[in-house]
Amino acid sequence: GAGVSQSPSNKVTEKGKDVELRCDPISGHTALYWYRQSLGQGLEFLIYFQGNSAPDKSGLPSDRFSAERTGGSVSTLTIQRTQQEDSAVYLCASSLGERDTQYFGPGTRLTVL
Amino acid sequence: AQKITQTQPGMFVQEKEAVTLDCTYDTSDPSYGLFWYKQPSSGEMIFLIYQGSYDQQNATEGRYSLNFQKARKSANLVISASQLGDSAMYFCAIQGDYKLSFGAGTTVTVRA
Numbered sequence: 001g002a003g004v005s006q007s008p009s010n011k012v013t014e015k016g017k018d019v020e021l022r023c024d025p026i027s028g029h030t031a032l033y034w035y036r037q038s039l040g041q042g043l044e045f046l047i048y049f050q051g052n053s054a055p056d057k058s059g060l061p062s063d064r065f066s067a068e069r070t071g072g073s074v075s076t077l078t079i080q081r082t083q084q085e086d087s088a089v090y091l092c093a094s095s096l097g098e099r100d101t102q103y104f105g106p107g108t109r110l111t112v113l
Numbered sequence: 114a115q116k117i118t119q120t121q122p123g124m125f126v127q128e129k130e131a132v133t134l135d136c137t138y139d140t141s142d143p144s145y146g147l148f149w150y151k152q153p154s155s156g157e158m159i160f161l162i163y164q165g166s167y168d169q170q171n172a173t174e175g176r177y178s179l180n181f182q183k184a185r186k187s188a189n190l191v192i193s194a195s196q197l198g199d200s201a202m203y204f205c206a207i208q209g210d211y212k213l214s215f216g217a218g219t220t221v222t223v224r225a
Contacts, residue, residue: 031211043204043215056212091158098211099146104158 002026004105006092012111013082021077021108025094032075033095033102034059034067038088046090049075050098082112115140115207117216125222126195133180134190134219136205146208147188149179152218153201161203164188195223 005024013019025032034046045059049069060066064083069075079086089109093102116139126132138147149161164172164179172179180189192199200223206213 033212035213042217043206043213045212045214048211050211059212089156093158093213099208101148101160101163102208102213103160104150106155106157109156 004092004094004103006090006105006108008108009106010109010111012113014113015084016081018078018080019082019110021079021090021092021110023075023077023092023094023105025073025075025092026103027073029094029096029103030072031095031098031100031102032069033093034075034077035091035093036088037091037107041088043091046077048098079110082110084112086110087112115142115145115209115214117205117207117214119205119216119219121219122217123220123222125224126192126199128197128223128225129194131191131193132195132221134192134203134205134221136188136190136216138186138188138205138207140186140207140209142209144209147179147181148206148208148213149177149188149190150204150206151199151201152204158204162190192221195221197223197225199223 032049048056064080067077089107091107093104095102118137145166147164151159162174178191202218205216
């Protein structure tokens with residue numbers, strides 16, 4: 001079976017532009033997570049979905065960040081008015097249930113010029 | 114709040130030898146899970162092994178084993194018979210409710 005997929009794999013954008021990052025979880029996984037990995041901050045939790053609901057958005061760095069999940073499957077992380085400090089690898093993970101093992105996608109490397 | 118500490122930023126190991134990666138943690142959750150992930154230079158996080166806080170036996174998965182000492186709050190990963198393909202960054206993580214909190218990672222380089 002297919003693992004978690006993410007697109008694009010790389011995204012270069014200019015400061016101030018909006019970007020959308022996509023995550024396609026493992027089929028049947030109800031829980032979906034976004035994390036960010038950067039040199040200075042390590043791996044940080046951003047947001048958690050259970051089905052289409054996001055009970056925990058506490059890791060989103062600012063109101064420029066938003067995410068949604070539709071059909072209990074695909075999720076999109078949107079960053080508006082990107083800043084250079086948003087440059088990082090954005091990792092998506094999914095799990096069967098909320099306390100099960102999380103399986104990660106290959107990540108999207110975002111570079112903001 | 115949960116915290117993971119990995120004190121070894123980098124380690125070298127000879128091929129076919131064993132290596133132990135240290136991980137200590139702090140949590141207020143009575144029930145939690147401990148995970149180890151491998152991140153090769155390609156960037157993908159690969160799940161290696163899991164230990165539940167109430168598991169009596171130490172977890173093993175092929176060449177990976179977890180030395181879990183609950184009273185000391187440590188969950189060290191042992192990789193036996195190292196291979197060149199084991200060269201990567203290794204992350205220890207703790208899960209209380211749903212989200213993972215990661216340590217800073219340890220880079221392992223396997224020498225031929």
